[in-house]
Amino acid sequence: MLGMARAATTADAFNAVAEPRRRQILDLLAGGERPVNDLVAQLHLAQPVVSKHLRVLREVGLVGVRDHGRQRLYRLEGQPLKPIHDWVKNYERSWSQRFDRLDVVLEELKENKEEHDGDDK
């Protein structure tokens, strides 16, 4: 298999969210369900561009859609962001003074793991 390129934007939440416009879209949807034109207006982007970004977000499960008359209402679906959160969280001590006692950090990580185990469906 020769000529592999960058992973698809739809491969991952990591890849989908690397695009700043897509993050902006999620930030707007965090305020609640919105039709495409609302996003177009707030982002100062052409409508087709927004529709394409929404497609990517839909393919990684970061947004859901619902038909409402001639509009399509998009909503946030945050679950796919959890892996990102879980991954970066382990690096918190590398920028925060609060996490410079290794023993404490490890203890917190362990506690957190247990909480998360309880969260699971």
Next chain:
Amino acid sequence: MLGMARAATTADAFNAVAEPRRRQILDLLAGGERPVNDLVAQLHLAQPVVSKHLRVLREVGLVGVRDHGRQRLYRLEGQPLKPIHDWVKNYERSWSQRFDRLDVVLEELKENKEEHDGDDK
């Protein structure tokens, strides 16, 4: 400027870290300073590939280097991950039952938006 493509991998920590190999490298460096060949051995990747990934990580400030004889010792520099952490943190409630206070979340997002507005251009 026509024909803009995906943002450079070196544009952002977001983009740099979208590549899974690069995340693996950081995970290994979290265990401490390591020479390139150590990483090559653990990742089962060709040496030039690893060197290129390290270059990307260096350009976004996620790793630092230090010469040691003929080796180059790479180390983790986590600060550039903070923006990622800060961003995803606001979405925690969308997957965790523990974060269901909408008002708090919205307030946090608003603060974040003001930061982003400075980014423009």
Next chain:
DNA sequence: TTGACATATGCCGATATAGGTATATAATGC
């Protein structure tokens, strides 16, 4: 039906990515 509105999709061009192979640079030891 016809037309206005809302959204999705098609095609285009410029860019740059990841990995591969070969080679350059650099430090060490004899």
Next chain:
DNA sequence: GCATTATATACCTATATCGGCATATGTCAA
């Protein structure tokens, strides 16, 4: 000096991204 080790860089190819523009699909209203 020369060979060996450690790492970086150059060049290649296949892929796919983002935005622009034109068009298709779909829904409502008179």
